[in-house]
């Protein structure tokens with residue numbers, strides 16, 4: 001498989017300020033390097049505060065890195081070039097309702113993505129939105145619905161539709177399946193797997209759930225205290241984890257504080 005995403009020495013420091021004292025530098029993500037092939041899914045696991053969301057935000061361009069680089073198909077993604085980033089990498093979140101605009105219809109929210117990121121005509125945009133709604137298991141009628149008129153599963157489908165409407169190459173899903181009831185979660189997982197197969201999208205899943213990770217991920221990246229401590233094929237890490245943390249995460253998804 002050809003290399004789609006290359007993360008090279010990417011890191012992030014935050015400055016924690018308290019009153020008038022000089023800020024304290026906190027390293028949320030130590031330099032990290034890995035690659036992802038086209039159509040592959042990567043799961044990022046780790047205990048709370050280990051740097052998973054920071055990594056997701058840097059890849060999606062929601063935060064600028066303190067250093068390092070991200071290459072997509074060999075081309076460097078520039079910090080602040082939102083058009084370049086949004087076209088190729090989209091993010092979906094846990095709080096689907098919170099990430100949708102309550103005052104705009106589903107159709108308008110999908111059209112906005114197309115207006116900002118493509119040169120399609122108005123009619124082509126409407127056609128693309130309707131096609132995308134069908135792809136995620138919604139109906140063209142949902143174009144006219146407001147987010148609060150939908151169930152939580154349908155809201156998450158709208159978020160997925162908004163992410164795929166411009167044919168991105170990578171979707172970063174930050175705990176996007178938490179909070180859905182098990183049957184809806186299974187439907188959304190199957191939808192994501194179908195989209196991966198039909199559209200060749202690569203996924204980066206941030207997840208605490210070993211069951212989901214084992215089901216969807218080709219590779220797993222384990223974070224611990226801001227560092228990548230393990231990275232490899234899912235089948236190999238399940239059989240031969242080299243780190244105790246990996247073993248615990250893949251057994252229960254929960255890490256005790258002493259680790």
Ligand SMILES: Nc1ncnc2c1ncn2[C@@H]1O[C@H](COP(=O)(O)OP(=O)(O)OP(=O)(O)O)[C@@H](O)[C@H]1O
Pocket residue numbers: 014015016026027028046047048049050051052053054055
């Ligand atoms: N905007 C920010 N400003 C300051 N510090 C931050 C910011 N975002 C994250 N951090 C710090 O960076 C570290 C990593 O946080 P991050 O949210 O990436 O962890 P996480 O693994 O995603 O945790 P969780 O599973 O709880 O979401 C934490 O110590 C956190 O306090």
